[in-house]
Amino acid sequence: MTFDWSAVGHFMPMFWKGVVVTLQALVLGSLIAFALGLVWALAQRSSLKAVRWPVMVITEFVRNTPLLVQLFFLFYVMPEWGITLSALATGVIGLGLHYSTYTAEVYRAGIDGVPAGQWEAAIALSLPRRRTWTAVILPQAIRRVAPALGNYVIAMLKDSPMLFAIGVLEMLGEARQFSSQTFQTVEPYTVVGVAFLLIAYPASLLLRALERRLVR
Amino acid sequence: MSADRNTPNTPPAENAAGGPDAPRPDEAAAEPTEGTELIRFEAVTKRFGAHTVLDALDMKVYTGKHVTLIGPSGSGKTTILRLMMTLLKPDEGTIKLGDRYLTHEEKGGRLVPASDRYSREVRKNIGMVFQQFNLFPNMKVLRNITEAPVHVLGLDKDAAEERARELLELVGLTAHLDKYPTQLSGGQQQRVAIARALAMRPQVLLLDEVTSALDPELVAGVLDVLRDIAHTTDITMLCVTHEMNFARDISDCVMMFDAGRVIEFGPPEQIFTEPAHERTREFLSAVL
Numbered sequence: 001m002t003f004d005w006s007a008v009g010h011f012m013p014m015f016w017k018g019v020v021v022t023l024q025a026l027v028l029g030s031l032i033a034f035a036l037g038l039v040w041a042l043a044q045r046s047s048l049k050a051v052r053w054p055v056m057v058i059t060e061f062v063r064n065t066p067l068l069v070q071l072f073f074l075f076y077v078m079p080e081w082g083i084t085l086s087a088l089a090t091g092v093i094g095l096g097l098h099y100s101t102y103t104a105e106v107y108r109a110g111i112d113g114v115p116a117g118q119w120e121a122a123i124a125l126s127l128p129r130r131r132t133w134t135a136v137i138l139p140q141a142i143r144r145v146a147p148a149l150g151n152y153v154i155a156m157l158k159d160s161p162m163l164f165a166i167g168v169l170e171m172l173g174e175a176r177q178f179s180s181q182t183f184q185t186v187e188p189y190t191v192v193g194v195a196f197l198l199i200a201y202p203a204s205l206l207l208r209a210l211e212r213r214l215v216r
Numbered sequence: 217m218s219a220d221r222n223t224p225n226t227p228p229a230e231n232a233a234g235g236p237d238a239p240r241p242d243e244a245a246a247e248p249t250e251g252t253e254l255i256r257f258e259a260v261t262k263r264f265g266a267h268t269v270l271d272a273l274d275m276k277v278y279t280g281k282h283v284t285l286i287g288p289s290g291s292g293k294t295t296i297l298r299l300m301m302t303l304l305k306p307d308e309g310t311i312k313l314g315d316r317y318l319t320h321e322e323k324g325g326r327l328v329p330a331s332d333r334y335s336r337e338v339r340k341n342i343g344m345v346f347q348q349f350n351l352f353p354n355m356k357v358l359r360n361i362t363e364a365p366v367h368v369l370g371l372d373k374d375a376a377e378e379r380a381r382e383l384l385e386l387v388g389l390t391a392h393l394d395k396y397p398t399q400l401s402g403g404q405q406q407r408v409a410i411a412r413a414l415a416m417r418p419q420v421l422l423l424d425e426v427t428s429a430l431d432p433e434l435v436a437g438v439l440d441v442l443r444d445i446a447h448t449t450d451i452t453m454l455c456v457t458h459e460m461n462f463a464r465d466i467s468d469c470v471m472m473f474d475a476g477r478v479i480e481f482g483p484p485e486q487i488f489t490e491p492a493h494e495r496t497r498e499f500l501s502a503v504l
Contacts, residue, residue, distance in 0.1 A: 117350035118352065120303055120350060121351070123339075124344040126336050126339055126416070127368060143354065
């Protein structure tokens with residue numbers, strides 16, 4: 001087996017398309033995971049059982065079933081309900097929904113970690129409930145857990161090739177397509193592997209630096 | 217600090233002290249004297265599990281008075297402040313601030329436990345300084361002080377900041393308004409916390425062992441600020457402290473607690489020099 005550098009060059013146009021799709025899925029998926037996770041975390045602190053219960057069932061269900069199964073489900077079942085989305089949109093929703101159940105736990109830990117004295121000070125100043133959350137509790141909670149949230153972004157990056165299973169041509173999909181057209185396999189897959197490493201490793205270093213700065 | 221508190225009706229009566237109402241037979245018989253009643257506890261009982269922290273406590277505090285609660289730890293002093301701040305709810309009894317209930321609201325002629333909204337409204341008149349400062353670490357000093365006046369009282373930002381600057385001057389921290397709390401010493405943080413509580417112009421200031429968490433060399437600065445406030449304003453103070461000299465300086469009335477009851481109260485000269493109760497003598501000889 002030889003490594004053909006010219007094949008690497010030929011793969012590049014498709015590879016860059018794949019990079020763009022992977023990063024799109026990652027950014028949009030992260031936004032959904034961050035926003036929806038916060039919704040779950042706050043709903044689980046609701047005083048109403050009718051809110052807490054369904055949320056607990058949904059998050060436990062999603063967390064305890066495989067992402068791949070969820071992706072297939074969304075892709076093939078949602079059209080039955082009249083919701084037809086592109087493969088990428090479906091993948092983004094699946095990724096975001098799946099990881100929101102993890103970020104919810106992260107937010108929960110962050111909120112629980114805010115000292116009781118902060119709530120008491122907010123009460124002593126008669127701050128309205130909403131203001132207490134937005135100005136006092138959440139800024140402190142999120143600062144505390146920002147590195148943990150970042151870790152889930154890296155995990156999402158590494159799960160993004162699953163989107164290939166529902167036909168999203170992200171990095172792995174492009175490599176697969178390239179190899180089936182040219183019968184050159186080693187080169188495209190190597191490039192994709194190295195690309196994941198080049199994105200994920202610096203990102204994790206960045207997170208570690210962030211962690212040192214924030215968690216003091 | 218400008219002396220424009222919203223409690224202008226303080227009588228000048230020098231010896232009028234806040235004190236428990238309806239003394240028990242075994243209590244010192246210092247009659248509470250005249251004044252406008254501001255705080256009234258009526259048969260307040262608070263239990264934590266099987267432990268009764270406050271046992272059918274009656275007490276009242278008159279407007280503008282400085283009342284210090286002393287006693288061994290676990291005797292219920294801090295619980296009183298926390299009940300006043302609505303951080304705790306009494307198991308039995310009622311607490312009134314002026315002519316309004318803190319713990320209950322009147323609905324259709326009946327007293328029902330207060331809703332969150334109602335409590336928030338009444339407790340705007342009460343400020344509290346905590347042992348652990350509890351400043352908001354995500355806000356700079358100035359915003360710690362302006363946050364509530366802007367978002368609770370509806371002051372515009374400039375007015376709130378001007379008021380905050382005046383208060384920072386009062387507590388001697390004008391130079392630090394642009395810092396985060398963690399950049400300040402404990403004593404400085406506590407002085408910011410005092411300014412923050414005063415920014416709401418409360419009728420009542422609750423001080424919960426405000427120097428207990430401080431290094432010894434930082435205590436004096438905080439107490440000086442509080443003495444200044446006690447002597448130059450007519451704010452009503454309810455104070456739990458182990459600093460007996462401070463208590464002697466600022467108090468109109470000292471209440472000795474033991475096991476959830478007031479066992480003795482009176483002006484500081486009386487309590488500190490000739491306590492009537494054996495338990496008070498024991499306590500004072502242990503702490504003085």
